[in-house]
Amino acid sequence: MAITLSDKAAKHVANFLQKRGKGIGLRLGVRTSGCSGMAYKLEFVDESAAEDLVFESNGVKVFVDPHSLPYLDGMELDFAREGLNEGFKFNNPNVKDQCGCGESFNV
Amino acid sequence: MALFQIAEPGESAAPHEHKLAVGIDLGTTNSLVATVRSGIAVCLNDEQGRSLLPSVVHYHADGSTVVGYDARKDQAVDPKNTIVSVKRFMGRGKHDIAHVEAMPYDFVEAPGMVRLKTQAGIKSPVEISAEILKTLKARAEVALGGELVGAVITVPAYFDDAQRQATKDAAKLAGLNVLRLLNEPTAAAIAYGLDNGAEGVYAVYDLGGGTFDISILKLTKGVFEVLSTGGDSALGGDDFDHRIYCWVIEQARLSPLPAEDARRLMMRCREAKEYLTKNAEAPILLRLASGEIIDIRLDAATFAEITQTLVSKTLQPVKKALRDAGLRADEIKGVVMVGGATRMPQIQKAVGDFFRQEPLTNLDPDKVVALGAATQANLLAGNKTGKDDWLLLDVIPLSLGLETMGGLTEKVIPRNSTIPTARAQEFTTFKDGQTAMAIHVVQGEREMIADCRSLARFELRGIPPMVAGAARIRVTFQVDADGLLSVTAREQTTGVESSITVKPSYGLSDDEIAGMLKDSLAHAKDDAMARALREAQVEAERMIEATEAALAEDPHLLNAAETAKIRNAIAKLQEAAAGDNRRIINIAMDDLGFETQEFAHRRMDQSIKKVLSGRKVEEIGTGEKE
Numbered sequence: 001m002a003i004t005l006s007d008k009a010a011k012h013v014a015n016f017l018q019k020r021g022k023g024i025g026l027r028l029g030v031r032t033s034g035c036s037g038m039a040y041k042l043e044f045v046d047e048s049a050a051e052d053l054v055f056e057s058n059g060v061k062v063f064v065d066p067h068s069l070p071y072l073d074g075m076e077l078d079f080a081r082e083g084l085n086e087g088f089k090f091n092n093p094n095v096k097d098q099c100g101c102g103e104s105f106n107v
Numbered sequence: 108m109a110l111f112q113i114a115e116p117g118e119s120a121a122p123h124e125h126k127l128a129v130g131i132d133l134g135t136t137n138s139l140v141a142t143v144r145s146g147i148a149v150c151l152n153d154e155q156g157r158s159l160l161p162s163v164v165h166y167h168a169d170g171s172t173v174v175g176y177d178a179r180k181d182q183a184v185d186p187k188n189t190i191v192s193v194k195r196f197m198g199r200g201k202h203d204i205a206h207v208e209a210m211p212y213d214f215v216e217a218p219g220m221v222r223l224k225t226q227a228g229i230k231s232p233v234e235i236s237a238e239i240l241k242t243l244k245a246r247a248e249v250a251l252g253g254e255l256v257g258a259v260i261t262v263p264a265y266f267d268d269a270q271r272q273a274t275k276d277a278a279k280l281a282g283l284n285v286l287r288l289l290n291e292p293t294a295a296a297i298a299y300g301l302d303n304g305a306e307g308v309y310a311v312y313d314l315g316g317g318t319f320d321i322s323i324l325k326l327t328k329g330v331f332e333v334l335s336t337g338g339d340s341a342l343g344g345d346d347f348d349h350r351i352y353c354w355v356i357e358q359a360r361l362s363p364l365p366a367e368d369a370r371r372l373m374m375r376c377r378e379a380k381e382y383l384t385k386n387a388e389a390p391i392l393l394r395l396a397s398g399e400i401i402d403i404r405l406d407a408a409t410f411a412e413i414t415q416t417l418v419s420k421t422l423q424p425v426k427k428a429l430r431d432a433g434l435r436a437d438e439i440k441g442v443v444m445v446g447g448a449t450r451m452p453q454i455q456k457a458v459g460d461f462f463r464q465e466p467l468t469n470l471d472p473d474k475v476v477a478l479g480a481a482t483q484a485n486l487l488a489g490n491k492t493g494k495d496d497w498l499l500l501d502v503i504p505l506s507l508g509l510e511t512m513g514g515l516t517e518k519v520i521p522r523n524s525t526i527p528t529a530r531a532q533e534f535t536t537f538k539d540g541q542t543a544m545a546i547h548v549v550q551g552e553r554e555m556i557a558d559c560r561s562l563a564r565f566e567l568r569g570i571p572p573m574v575a576g577a578a579r580i581r582v583t584f585q586v587d588a589d590g591l592l593s594v595t596a597r598e599q600t601t602g603v604e605s606s607i608t609v610k611p612s613y614g615l616s617d618d619e620i621a622g623m624l625k626d627s628l629a630h631a632k633d634d635a636m637a638r639a640l641r642e643a644q645v646e647a648e649r650m651i652e653a654t655e656a657a658l659a660e661d662p663h664l665l666n667a668a669e670t671a672k673i674r675n676a677i678a679k680l681q682e683a684a685a686g687d688n689r690r691i692i693n694i695a696m697d698d699l700g701f702e703t704q705e706f707a708h709r710r711m712d713q714s715i716k717k718v719l720s721g722r723k724v725e726e727i728g729t730g731e732k733e
Contacts, residue, residue: 012145013113016113016145016146016147019146019147020146020147026113027116040111041114042111042112042113042114043113043114043115043116043117044113044114044115044116044146045116046116047116080110082110082252083249083250084151084152084153084154084246084249084250085110085249085250085251085252086110086144087109087110087111087112087144087145088110088111088112088113089110089111090111
């Protein structure tokens with residue numbers, strides 16, 4: 001069971017956390033909503049919750065709630081640049097299909 | 108596959124609901140667009156990685172346009188169709204623009220705002236600005252991968268209603284939804300996160316390419332209030348280039364250069380200026396069209412010396428803004444530097460010396476305004492909820508008021524009031540049976556209408572006929588968060604209403620505003636005298652009118668000699684009122700009052716008799732019926 005961050009993603013997360021001036025890590029999660037059933041959550045963490053599972057990847061703490069984990073297990077968070085746009089990318093092996101934009105998905 | 112940004116805890120947007128919003132710094136020389144990504148404001152770059160977009164638009168004969176760096180290149184070959192610094196023309200008439208004759212454009216005088224004749228047709232400054240905004244909008248939509256819900260666009264704190272409205276119109280034309288116009292200094296303060304910092308008063312010193320602005324902001328519990336503003340619309344980094352240019356011409360003993368040489372030399376001068384921010388000496392090397400070679404070195408000390416007057420010229424508005432805010436330099440807690448020109452060491456030193464502290468320079472002075480605008484846009488678009496809800500207060504630069512009888516100004520909203528604001532005042536009719544009222548909205552500090560700037564006129568009709576002074580007309584002035592004014596007049600008994608949103612025909616330049624403020628101080632005493640005189644004249648007019656009406660109504664109450672005396676007194680008062688001696692007017696009014704005293708008594712008696720006899724007739728009438 002693991003969730004990992006690519007080097008690039010970890011570097012950007014660390015950078016954002018430093019600029020933000022607070023926060024202990026990154027939260028990944030899923031919730032039901034969106035056009036294909038599930039949607040990702042990507043948030044800063046100021047306080048962890050008791051049930052959170054904590055991973056550490058490339059120096060960044062990743063917090064995942066136990067309900068989300070089955071949908072995210074084995075995935076890698078990457079940071080990518082597409083044209084002028086840049087941001088984080090979920091490389092999730094659990095995904096069967098996703099909506100056109102990729103903001104929501106199905107397992 | 109979508110690219111994600113990190114949200115604040117508990118604030119992940121639902122899919123497709125993250126609202127893309129940007130902040131735009133629509134500058135005189137350069138423009139930028141910025142957004143908030145993963146909680147941090149960043150400028151969006153073009154394909155070549157450049158964040159600045161030169162505010163230059165080149166029109167082709169087929170109507171197509173080129174904006175930015177490529178357009179700037181065309182400036183030399185096709186100056187007529189290449190519009191630079193269009194911001195200076197926004198909301199302005201031709202005669203509002205300084206050095207019109209020195210510009211290469213074909214200006215077309217048009218009602219409201221000047222137009223420019225290009226090979227693609229006649230273009231208004233709004234259309235030209237819209238081209239710049241369109242380019243930034245396209246860049247943002249590519250970079251963010253979606254449509255923008257809106258933008259916050261910054262304007263100089265000094266921008267008046269016409270210029271703000273023109274900016275909004277340009278955004279609309281570019282297909283942008285304006286979430287808010289934000290004053291540039293306020294945006295800079297937000298970018299520095301001053302809202303999260305210590306309470307106190309801050310100064311924002313903004314020396315751009317062609318304009319200078321100083322603003323004094325007060326921070327209380329994370330709330331911004333602009334205490335005062337000042338500036339010089341014709342002072343900027345370009346003037347420093349020009350000083351170097353003149354120095355080179357002098358040193359090299361050159362005769363006036365042909366246009367192409369002049370342009371290239373100016374470019375070298377600008378490079379030298381930029382080089383001197385980090386180096387002690389800059390080379391200026393140029394081969395002229397004639398084959399002559401300029402090879403000269405400018406050292407930092409000489410540069411500081413030849414630009415000394417420019418530097419101190421910026422400190423005058425600073426002092427004035429402080430005075431307006433009622434503060435001393437040592438009461439300023441921090442100084443924010445904005446604009447590329449503040450990179451010059453002599454500027455930083457002068458500002459540091461003046462405020463006796465190191466100014467804040469750690470953010471890129473070219474980007475700081477756009478970054479602050481992006482932060483605000485993110486907030487207004489609803490991407491951040493609750494806790495960071497701050498309120499922004501700005502001020503209006505000049506008092507707003509209206510014209511009352513005799514060409515006097517009645518101020519409704521005083522200068523430096525924080526906006527948004529609404530104030531109401533009651534006015535009344537001047538003549539018996541008056542059914543309409545002309546409302547003339549003006550902007551300025553002077554007591555006489557003629558010395559203020561006219562913004563708009565409208566009429567309130569349908570006032571029920573009443574004796575003079577009986578109608579109650581409530582005039583409400585409302586200035587919205589963008590600094591736009593709407594005026595409503597309402598007659599209280601009937602509720603008839605009329606209103607106008609001020610889109611003044613053209614605005615005031617910063618110099619004019621500064622000039623008007625200066626005048627108001629210089630003329631404060633004259634103005635008070637002028638006002639007192641005008642009030643006496645209005646009173647005299649009213650008295651003459653009332654007496655004439657009485658004479659016309661009841662000529663039988665007077666004999667020929669008495670009538671002649673009154674006529675004589677009227678004539679004397681008329682003569683006095685035409686002059687400018689208030690004492691003589693007052694004496695003549697007293698005289699007329701004295702001459703008409705007996706007449707007034709007789710009229711009173713007569714009306715009492717009328718009432719009594721009227722009743723008798725009535726009594727007789729009813730008696731007969733019985």
